[in-house]
Amino acid sequence: xxxxxAPIWITGVQALSRALGVVAALMILVSIGVVCQMVFVRAVxxxxxxxxxxxxxYSLVAATFIGxxxxxxxxxxxxxxxxxxxxxxxxxxxxxxxxxLIALAFCGLFLYASIPWWWDAYQNGxxxxxxxxxxxxxxYLAVPVGxxxxxxxxLAEIWLVLTQREHPFGLSPEDKL
Numbered sequence: 001x002x003x004x005x006a007p008i009w010i011t012g013v014q015a016l017s018r019a020l021g022v023v024a025a026l027m028i029l030v031s032i033g034v035v036c037q038m039v040f041v042r043a044v045x046x047x048x049x050x051x052x053x054x055x056x057x058y059s060l061v062a063a064t065f066i067g068x069x070x071x072x073x074x075x076x077x078x079x080x081x082x083x084x085x086x087x088x089x090x091x092x093x094x095x096x097x098x099x100x101l102i103a104l105a106f107c108g109l110f111l112y113a114s115i116p117w118w119w120d121a122y123q124n125g126x127x128x129x130x131x132x133x134x135x136x137x138x139x140y141l142a143v144p145v146g147x148x149x150x151x152x153x154x155l156a157e158i159w160l161v162l163t164q165r166e167h168p169f170g171l172s173p174e175d176k177l
Contacts, residue, residue, distance in 0.1 A: 004165065006156075006160065006165060009156075010156045010159065010160065013069075013149070013152045013153055013155075013156045014073055014153075014156065016069070016149060016152075017069035017070045017072070017073045017149060017153050018070060018073065020066045020067065020069060020070060020145075020146070020149060021067055021069070021070025021071075021073075021074075023063075023066055023067075024062075024063040024064075024066045024067030024070065025063075025067070027059045027060070027062060027063040027066070028059075028060065028063050030059065031055070031056045031059045031060055031063070034052050034055055034056050034059075035052070035056055037052065038052035038053070038056075050130070050131050050132055051130075051132040051134070054128055054130055054132055054134055055134075058134070058138075058139035059139075061139065061142070062139050062142030062146075063142075064146075065142045065143050065145070065146030065147065066142050066145065066146045067146075068146050068147075068149075068150045069146065069149040069150045069152070069153040072150060072153045072154065072157065073153055073157075075169075075170050079169070081169060081171065082177065083095065084096070084168065084169045084171055085171065085175060085176055085177035086177050089167075089168075089173040092168045092169065092171065093161060093162075093168045095168070096161055096168030096169055097158065097161070097162070097168075100154055100157060100158050100161075101158070103154060104151060104154040104155065104158070107147050107150050107151050107154065108151055110147055111144055111147040111148055111151060114140075114143040114144045114147060115144050117140065117143070118137060118140040118141055118143060118144050121135075121136040121137040121140050122137035122140075
């Protein structure tokens, strides 16, 4: 659309979203390795697993939150484009703005609720009830970090569409049903 360069804050948010996308992918790969190690320890060595299940559970949840801004950036989420394809470009822009603002409000409220939750775990030294006794503030931190960046990514996407630097929903005006 527009050939003008995006402001530095948008470039920074997009770069951070990409970096956290890589972190999330690495967390998933490490989780796969830990599951394999757990299977080996339990099935082959006949020993019990102590930390593996919790590590994988918290890593996969953290990867979901940390990776969410990257998914929004790349439009990798599941989307149904029937309605946007049925309406004209000006209505498409309004529909995109409405949907993005609703999603931003939801993420913002969730972010607002997650910060005291994380802070309480940090301040009071909450740990898991298992033998491993993992400090919960570490995996909990992924929620406000991921949601905070997701909110910024929504703001960047809204700004890019409003300033006509990108098409809403990634659909060009020629795309029709």
